[in-house]
Amino acid sequence: MLHIYCPYCEELREEEEFHPKGQAHITRPADPDACSDEEWGDYLFFRDNPRGIHHEMWVHAIGCRKFFNVTRNTVTYEILETYPMGEQPRFTAEYPEGKPADQLNDAQQEPSRQEGVHV
Amino acid sequence: MSQSLKQPNRVREGGRIDRAQTLSFTFNGKQYQGHAGDTLASALLANGVNIVNRSFKYSRPRGIVAAGAEEPNALVQLGSTEAAQVPNVRATQQALFDGLVARSTNGWPNVQRDVMSLVGKLGGQFMPPGFYYKTFMAPASMWMTYEKVIRKGAGLGRSPMERDPDHYDHLNQHCDLLVVGAGPAGLSAALTAARSGARVILCDEQEEMGGSLLDSREQLDGQPAHHWVEGVVSELAQMANVTLLPRTTANGYHDHHFVTLHERRTEHLGETAPLTDGQRPSRSRMHRVRAGQVLLATGAHERPLVYGNNDVPGNMTAGAVSTYIRRYGVVPGNKLVLSTTNDYAYRAALDWLDAGREVVAIVDARKAPEGDLVEQARVRGVRIIEGAAVLEAKGSDRVTGARVATIDAETFKVTGSSDTLSCDTIASSGGYSPAIHLASHTGARPTWNDEILGFVPSLVKGVHAAGSVRGFHQLADGLANGCSAAAEALSALGFAATPVELPQVNTYRQGAACALYQVPHEKPTLRGPKQFVDMQNDVTAAAIELATREGFESIEHVKRYTAMGFGTDQGKLGNINGMAIAARCLGKTIPEVGTTVFRPNYTPVTFGAIVGRHCRDLFDPERYTAMHQWHVEQGAEFEDVGQWKRPWYFPRTVNGKTESMHDAVARECLAVRQGVGILDASTLGKIDIQGPDAREFLGRVYTNKWAKLAPGRVRYGLMCKDDGMLMDDGTTSCLGENHFLMTTTTGGAAGVMEWLELWHQTEWPDLQVYFNSVTDHWATITVTGPEARKLLAEITDIDLDRETFKFMDWREGTVADVPARVFRISFTGELSFEINVQANYALHVWKTLFAHGEKYDLTPYGTETMHVLRAEKGLIIAGQETDGSVTPEDLGMQWAVGYDKPFPWIGKRALTRSDTRRVDRKQMVGLMPKDPSVVLEEGAQIVFDPDHAIPMPMVGHVTSSYYSPILESGFALAVIKGGHQRMGEIVYLPMVDGKTHAAEIVSPVFYDPKGERQHV
């Protein structure tokens, strides 16, 4: 059972309080009618299934009801960070140890953001 | 002394038992005596009981092999009464208590003279590996029958048929460091962490803490080992930051340092928890521990050697022999032969000598064994046969001898002539396998270590291991390793480690162990005597060899094919030997063949502990409406809808005779169609939606238009997913320009709420709109039928005039003097008013309606009548007519789709995909059975041609089907390929019993097709 840091409640809570909502950072095409059937099908149905770092969306369903993102290693289940909707991850497949400082915005530099990380 | 006479294998002194306390127990109907501190296994051995079970497949007699969790044979059924039955208890882990009653799990009527034995012997011939897959593949429907036969024949224990008198608790725990195992490494680790100020939980599965130190020959600071254990445990017990959990097994490691600990609190006291002050304490507790760091000090399991007839009672692991002698004061035989590959096992022979019995020989697979323990044995005059092993055990119900010869482990050959030594016990040791189970639960694959000839755990972040589980088998190493692993964990937690002064212990000079798993025999494995690898599942070396010959190369496949490791012991003793044999047969190394995977639970956990208090009334929450008590008093039958209890129908009792469901539903239906009925619809999901962009939001999540819905008006809406498939439906009322009340299906309420939040938070955060679940705040009372207006008018100040309060309007006012919202919406096709009042006023309103309703014969109805009435009108239920593959167009509900809405609403794009445009999609239609007395089966498959060869092409299925009292006929809703274009066609429904029903495709609106009745 995962231990998940809600970036809104700013607390580690049990997985039972959350619902997983699939891959994060999937944006609905702004003009669906302009999409080919294939492009629309890709948006609807096709998801990554990486071995290693994965960005996924969760909702604090039995808590603050907020959706947020989680960077999780699908092999070790380690959660590297959680971050609010609209923000970008610090840890990616390209930067598994974290993006260099010059690629982070101010919010990501805040040390409190690290509280969700399991050691 | 008289006790010793009754217990022929009990030594006069020593061990951790209390000879002053004699306990009586019954095994297979016979009375025996043991002592406080015994396990059931040690007491049976003390009494000289050789056979404790019959084997699963071959029905061979089996004795006790081990002394702990790894025991494969000594499985017993506990309990003197039906309610107290506990299956598959390992006698090696069951503390003896006075009055304990146990039976062998296998072997009816008794293990000595087993009626299954002959059958088993025959069965064995016909049960090669893969037997289950080959024999019981088909038909699948027969599997239950096969399973019963196998279970009855082989016996896997049985669960009680009566209610468990005990109860069980769950506890949520938090700590900085969880230490699993209280042997030398675990104790030194816990002491280090505790003295450093960390919050520590130390758990250990045994009756007392100390692990290997409880039967150790070693001295710590010049004292017997248990002195040090007692000092450490008493220090820990006094510390406020330490929780000690003896008799507690860490059964599963479940992500992020969440570990489940099963604490058995009363199983050593009696078969049910004894009353204290009239209260029954919980029998066991499941501690759900979220730890900062986890330290595994779980030790190792000794590997027995695999040789011919190594399952005859009297064959044991060397370590178990030592444990029984030194911890329990029981020497399990008279004449010992020890077959070993390593120095450490020599202590079994030394312990045996100390107990005053004869060591016939030590048979050491190594050519020139040397080490301190070897020297001690030599000094005491023990015959040591070098470069040799026990090829096979002699005897049937008990070992009578050991056939020994020199071997070459490398070439897998017997090199010399054999010699049979007379003995009654063969102890064997092939080395030590670290107990990596919990580390394995994390998903981290263990790695093979050639130096210690075993798998060592791979550790995920935050998990540490110390002592034997890492291959540090020497006591001094284990103690030191515990301290250093604790220091690592403490540093990760931000604590400075306080150094612990460790006791002085001897470091022994040890010769290197040799790698031997299966002992060679003069005959090929397939033809020699059976060499058991997994005793619980009767898997032999020959079966593994056969599996590899049949093409199974991955150890995971070999395991599944032979069932190795699939017993309740998960192959704790046999798995590594089995892998080694597969590796030999395949000409590979052990790590090349694979690794070993263990899954929770480490040992079986009783369902009671898993369930805790979540059983019976507390199994799942139940939701009641405000009128629930009234329904109960009226004798309603209830239906579960999600967690809600809804009245299903209200049977009347006249002259002591209670209506059938069919009669009650017919009466309720006609009351609504001809008079007035009343439904408690409070369970409908209700979501209050507010904000300047609420209207825009509704237009995006519903398929139809919301831009012009004025305050005071109500609209029915369809909600799709973005794949265009219907997800939920309901009405939404405009309460004010920026204020709406959405209703959802009862079961869909929480999901729709999350769905709205999802779209708002992730795609359209710019919209100003807020959602609030008000399902429980408002009760809903539906008054429906031709007399509904007259009845309601008596108790409301709202003008119910049909011209000013039209269908699909809502009005605010009072009903029964209570503030209310009244909605003119209809799920029955009749004139209907849905009254919403604050839930705590609802029963008053409900009762007032009945006070005024008597003259109209106001009839309460339940969900079944609701279903019949809505189906007569062709009104769908999301989740019944739909299954995630049905579009609004499939339902013929194009009228509720706003194709020209400006915003690309959810589901719109999908409706122009080629698949959603297919003309042969399954479409909703009505079905009228040709025989009006037939009520078609819901879910029944539909075919166009009943004479088509099997398999017939199936073209749809029945989604809803009822008997209609007003139509005096069965009728159904169905989805049929291209159904909308097939009105008037006849379709067929072949049933399981061979009958075929014919039905006509008709409009799904069966009653009042023009919809006039709801507008009156």
Ligand SMILES: [Zn+2]
């Ligand atoms: Zn939260």
